[in-house]
Amino acid sequence: MKKEFDSTTLRFLFLIALLAIILIIGSTSSVNPERIKSFLKHMPLLYSSLAFVFLYVIGTFFIWYLKDPLKIVGAVVFGAYISTFLIYISEVINAFIFFNLSAILGKEFIEKKVRGKFRRFYEKLEGVNLGWIFLLRAVPLIPYRILDMSFGLSKVKLGKYIVAVLLASLPRIFWIQFILSAVGGFSMDKLMRYFSENTVILVLSFVYFIAALAAAFRIKRKFM
Known part of the structure; x- marks a missing residue:
């Protein structure tokens, strides 16, 4: 028993030490999106797509904030549709990796050692259905990596979680990539001008924001 x-x-x-190392690497690393963009643009589509997925999966494992620059680079280099597909595939792979990583290294500890408030939180997490997992993935409230690792620590089955990832991630990713591609990157001035010239997109974005806000309150009532 002691062993x-x-x-x-x-x-x-x-697991804690690994996360600490990742955070240190991320906080001390610098990224040059222009170099990444130039690198991908000089490759055939197939090779650049594979390179992007590899960079997204491996790069964001160690540098979590790299996701945002890569989303912008992907939108500019590949356009809305291809970049959505590539990021979608990458996020599914990441979900599989981080879910299993936390499950292998931390689930048993959570089940046997954790008590009190955190224990009650994981008991609630374990009782959620596919709809709740879908909502958590679809709403831009909690970072994907935190969701992946939190559910990996719970008794939620990998298959159930991956189904929610497959269903919920695509709309959220596409909306971001569509706007980034239309704007040509990220610039607040360009973004405001784009919304002023495309009122339908502005209205739909506002509706999405309100829906996300309402979902956030539901999630808070459910888990907090």
Whole structure:
């Protein structure tokens, strides 16, 4: 029993140490989106697509904030539709990796050692249905990585979570990539001008924002 306890605790401590290392790497690393864009533009579409997915999966594993620059680069280089597909594939791969990583290293510790408020939170998380997981993934409220690892620590099955990832991620990703592609990157001035010239997109974005806000209150009532 003692050996099992030590093994459980050590795996969880390794997970914490790994996350700390990732945060340190991310906070001390610099990214040049222009160099990435130039690199991808000089490659055939097939190779640049594979390189983008590889960079998105491996790069964002260590540098979490790299996702936003890569979304902008993807929209400019590949356009709305291809960049959506590539990011969608990358996010599914990331969900699989981070879910399993936290499940292997931390789930047993959560089940055996965690008590009190955090325990009650995971009990609520374990009881959610596919609709709630879909809502959490579809609403831009909680970062994907936090969701992946939180559900990995719970008793939610990988298959159930991946189904929600497959269904919910695409609309959220496409909306962002569509606007970034239309604007030609990210610039507040260009963004405001684009919305002023495309009132339908502005209205739909506002509706999406209100729906996300309403969903956020539902999520808070459910889990907090």
